[in-house]
Amino acid sequence: xxxxxxSLRLDATHRAVVLLLIxxxxxxxxxxxxxxxxxxxxxxxxxQSSTFLGIEYYQGLTLHGVxxxxxxxxxxxxxxxxxxxxxxxxxxxxxxxxxxAFGLMSGGTLMAAWAMLGGSASVLYTFYPPLRANPxxxxxxxxxxxxxWIPFFQWIPAYLRWRRAHPGQxxxxxxxxxxxxxxxxxxxxxxxxxxxxxxxxxxxxGWTATVDVxxxxxxxxxFGHPLVYFWLLPAYVMFYVMLPELAGGKLYSDDAGRLVxxxxxxxxxxxxxxxxxxxxxxxxxxxxxHGALTFLVALPSFITAFTLAASLEYAARAHGGSGLFAxxxxxxxxxxxxYLFAYFFTGLVLFVFGGITGIINASTVMNNxxxxxxxxxxxxxxxxxxxxxxxxxxxxxxxxxxxxxxxxRYPRLNLWVPYLWTAGVAVFSVGxxxxxxxxxxxxxxxxxxxxxxxxxxxxAGWRLWSDLGAIGGIVMGVAMLLFFVVFFGTLLGRRQxxxxxxxxxxxxxxxxxGRFVLNFRPWVVAAIVLLAIAYVPPIYEVVTGPTQxxxxxxxxxxxxxx
Amino acid sequence: MDRAENxxxxxxxxxxxAFFAALVYSAAGLNIxxxxxxxxxxxxxxxxxxxxxxxxxxxxxxxxMWAFDPAVVRLPPGAxxxxxxxxxxxxxxxxxxxxxxxxxxxxGAVNAARVRFDEEGEYDVVCHExxxxxxxxxxxxxxxxxxxxxxxxxxxxxxxxGMAAAELGKTLFQTKxxxxxxxxxxxxxVGPTMKGLxxxxxxxxxxxxxxxxxxxxxxxxxxxxxxxxxxxxxxxxALPLTDAEVNALVAYLKTLS
Numbered sequence: 001x002x003x004x005x006x007s008l009r010l011d012a013t014h015r016a017v018v019l020l021l022i023x024x025x026x027x028x029x030x031x032x033x034x035x036x037x038x039x040x041x042x043x044x045x046x047x048q049s050s051t052f053l054g055i056e057y058y059q060g061l062t063l064h065g066v067x068x069x070x071x072x073x074x075x076x077x078x079x080x081x082x083x084x085x086x087x088x089x090x091x092x093x094x095x096x097x098x099x100x101a102f103g104l105m106s107g108g109t110l111m112a113a114w115a116m117l118g119g120s121a122s123v124l125y126t127f128y129p130p131l132r133a134n135p136x137x138x139x140x141x142x143x144x145x146x147x148x149w150i151p152f153f154q155w156i157p158a159y160l161r162w163r164r165a166h167p168g169q170x171x172x173x174x175x176x177x178x179x180x181x182x183x184x185x186x187x188x189x190x191x192x193x194x195x196x197x198x199x200x201x202x203x204x205x206g207w208t209a210t211v212d213v214x215x216x217x218x219x220x221x222x223f224g225h226p227l228v229y230f231w232l233l234p235a236y237v238m239f240y241v242m243l244p245e246l247a248g249g250k251l252y253s254d255d256a257g258r259l260v261x262x263x264x265x266x267x268x269x270x271x272x273x274x275x276x277x278x279x280x281x282x283x284x285x286x287x288x289x290h291g292a293l294t295f296l297v298a299l300p301s302f303i304t305a306f307t308l309a310a311s312l313e314y315a316a317r318a319h320g321g322s323g324l325f326a327x328x329x330x331x332x333x334x335x336x337x338x339y340l341f342a343y344f345f346t347g348l349v350l351f352v353f354g355g356i357t358g359i360i361n362a363s364t365v366m367n368n369x370x371x372x373x374x375x376x377x378x379x380x381x382x383x384x385x386x387x388x389x390x391x392x393x394x395x396x397x398x399x400x401x402x403x404x405x406x407x408x409r410y411p412r413l414n415l416w417v418p419y420l421w422t423a424g425v426a427v428f429s430v431g432x433x434x435x436x437x438x439x440x441x442x443x444x445x446x447x448x449x450x451x452x453x454x455x456x457x458x459x460a461g462w463r464l465w466s467d468l469g470a471i472g473g474i475v476m477g478v479a480m481l482l483f484f485v486v487f488f489g490t491l492l493g494r495r496q497x498x499x500x501x502x503x504x505x506x507x508x509x510x511x512x513x514g515r516f517v518l519n520f521r522p523w524v525v526a527a528i529v530l531l532a533i534a535y536v537p538p539i540y541e542v543v544t545g546p547t548q549x550x551x552x553x554x555x556x557x558x559x560x561x562x
Numbered sequence: 563m564d565r566a567e568n569x570x571x572x573x574x575x576x577x578x579x580a581f582f583a584a585l586v587y588s589a590a591g592l593n594i595x596x597x598x599x600x601x602x603x604x605x606x607x608x609x610x611x612x613x614x615x616x617x618x619x620x621x622x623x624x625x626x627m628w629a630f631d632p633a634v635v636r637l638p639p640g641a642x643x644x645x646x647x648x649x650x651x652x653x654x655x656x657x658x659x660x661x662x663x664x665x666x667x668x669x670g671a672v673n674a675a676r677v678r679f680d681e682e683g684e685y686d687v688v689c690h691e692x693x694x695x696x697x698x699x700x701x702x703x704x705x706x707x708x709x710x711x712x713x714x715x716x717x718x719x720x721x722x723x724g725m726a727a728a729e730l731g732k733t734l735f736q737t738k739x740x741x742x743x744x745x746x747x748x749x750x751x752v753g754p755t756m757k758g759l760x761x762x763x764x765x766x767x768x769x770x771x772x773x774x775x776x777x778x779x780x781x782x783x784x785x786x787x788x789x790x791x792x793x794x795x796x797x798x799x800a801l802p803l804t805d806a807e808v809n810a811l812v813a814y815l816k817t818l819s
Contacts, residue, residue: 280673302574441690548670557797558627
């Protein structure tokens with residue numbers, strides 16, 4: 001598992017591209033975070049209009065979702081993938097292909113950003129036909145996705161070359177994790193590409209009159225759930241490869257990590273109907289099947305919880321920790337040089353709650369209580385807004401510092417970021433979760449009506465919990481303000497050493513033969529078989545069913561768009 | 563993987579299996595179901611409440627930008643309701659407070675749920691899916707009260723009796739979705755504000771000045787496309803309103819002058 005030698009100097013192209021892939025979406029993230037905080041204020045009734053400083057609520061919600069959940073994550077993961085594959089396999093890639101990938105991704109992002117900022121694409125990141133956006137929004141999204149496929153096809157040959165050159169050796173687990181991540185991404189984005197390229201782009205251009213909304217929803221959530229594992233798996237790579245080393249210990253079990261990544265390849269996609277439990281046009285039997293499979297996909301996260309806790313315990317005991325629980329005190333929570341530990345650990349604390357609420361969401365009939373209520377954003381701010389976001393933030397800072405040869409600016413301030421963010425998310429998510437159980441809807445500008453005492457729609461019972469949401473949202477905003485100061489301060493600081501990569505890499509405590517987890521092929525085959533079982537029948541039902549197509553509507557008008 | 567790990571994995575598996583068994587019990591034993599594929603009824607465009615006898619009612623609900631039809635459903639306590647849901651334009655959601663009804667309204671498909679209303683009271687029907695700029699105005703009501711009959715006795719609000727015209731107009735302004743685009747406090751919205759409209763001339767897109775009197779306002783409500791107020795897009799839909807309802811809306815606008 002150790003790299004062949006110490007630190008690595010990336011070639012000029014990949015150093016530049018990785019930095020751009022991190023810095024560009026971090027700049028956009030300023031906008032995404034701003035609109036996150038604003039939503040919390042709208043929803044608590046602190047803003048009671050439809051527009052604030054020139055941006056309408058749903059336009060801001062679209063920016064928040066697209067930038068934070070699609071652009072920032074995809075850019076970062078491509079950057080991290082290049083770093084991990086190059087570092088552990090000691091390989092280089094064709095610079096022209098890399099630039100092509102970066103060009104497609106950033107060109108697509110610019111198109112979509114232009115449409116969203118101009119107000120012609122307020123359809124949220126879930127697209128939601130028959131609400132219609134500017135065609136450039138869909139084209140931009142397609143280019144971003146297609147661009148992100150390209151690096152994967154640079155990494156696969158590098159991996160195969162390494163395997164041939166190192167017979168009998170286990171592939172470094174970080175590389176296994178990133179290849180799993182992008183396998184999941186490729187599986188997920190094929191139905192999305194079909195929805196966007198075949199259905200939405202011609203329809204938004206007026207070439208086709210109607211769109212099959214039930215099919216579009218089914219294809220979207222075919223993408224939408226493996227998407228969350230696309231976010232989660234790079235964080236798992238950091239947790240398995242780096243966290244035990246940062247804690248001063250070893251990874252409890254190497255094979256467990258490999259099994260987890262393989263299980264996600266198989267189970268992350270055939271579960272998407274659990275987003276559509278409340279939908280018409282799909283038989284409930286298929287929904288139950290996806291519900292059951294979603295319970296199975298909880299297993300690799302249970303394994304992870306055990307393995308990581310065991311790894312941390314090992315590290316703490318190695319540094320004098322003792323007792324049944326007292327060993328928790330022997331971990332480097334407040335070490336400015338090992339700030340990544342704080343970013344990773346706080347994310348895992350949030351993920352305990354994210355995992356439990358996720359199991360509730362997957363629970364078929366229980367979903368009746370929480371579907372489309374504020375409970376759902378309460379849940380996913382403890383998953384993508386918890387371990388995923390914190391790990392990506394910490395690693396962005398780490399990579400920018402190493403690749404530019406700078407030291408982290410304001411190291412003490414930096415340590416506050418993950419703890420403050422976690423406190424903010426805790427308050428925010430409690431507020432939203434309880435409000436959701438009381439029926440408060442998500443994706444809704446509560447300010448002018450439900451949170452406005454002068455409106456006939458006023459809901460006094462939701463108010464306290466929306467106020468908690470606003471308090472949490474403001475704390476999250478302050479945490480991000482500190483992060484931006486540290487991040488851009490570091491980026492714009494003075495070079496202090498030669499730029500070189502050195503990723504913290506843990507040894508394994510148990511390192512078994514990994515009999516069934518060394519080869520991707522059987523797992524990919526299993527994934528395809530399971531996908532066919534889970535998705536062919538419902539899609540056949542939707543396509544041949546009695547559903548009718550729908551014409552296009554602008555979000556601003558209840559009459560069919562011209 | 564060592565023994566501790568295998569043990570943890572088995573415990574996790576047993577836990578998930580127990581959870582799933584609980585779900586199966588809630589579905590089979592407690593009769594809580596998931597929406598399924600409905601094929602015996604085609605998508606419909608008009609809402610209605612049908613009495614099927616013996617406390618059994620069928621509610622056909624249409625979700626549209628940005629109101630429910632019917633906006634208010636009145637039922638007696640103990641009503642067993644078969645709810646059918648259709649979307650007229652874009653995707654909407656339906657969450658009926660204090661019940662297990664939580665449905666998506668998707669254009670082109672019919673959704674369904676079965677629900678019983680035992681307690682008297684007002685149940686808010688909240689649209690929980692983003693459906694355009696007026697989404698936060700989209701709420702209906704189910705009012706369960708003893709003595710309610712379906713269909714309600716035909717008693718149009720006569721002058722001097724029942725609800726005053728302006729009061730009825732205010733209710734219609736909310737329930738028919740007008741409030742989604744038009745404010746009543748002078749602030750700008752998707753459409754022009756209704757404050758001060760009555761009794762003042764308004765400039766139209768073609769330059770003409772139109773008086774804010776009873777006949778012109780009634781005409782604007784009936785045929786929104788004929789004249790469009792300067793500076794606003796020509797997007798207001800014509801609603802199927804009775805003469806009495808149009809007059810009530812105008813009476814309400816009069817109170818905002």
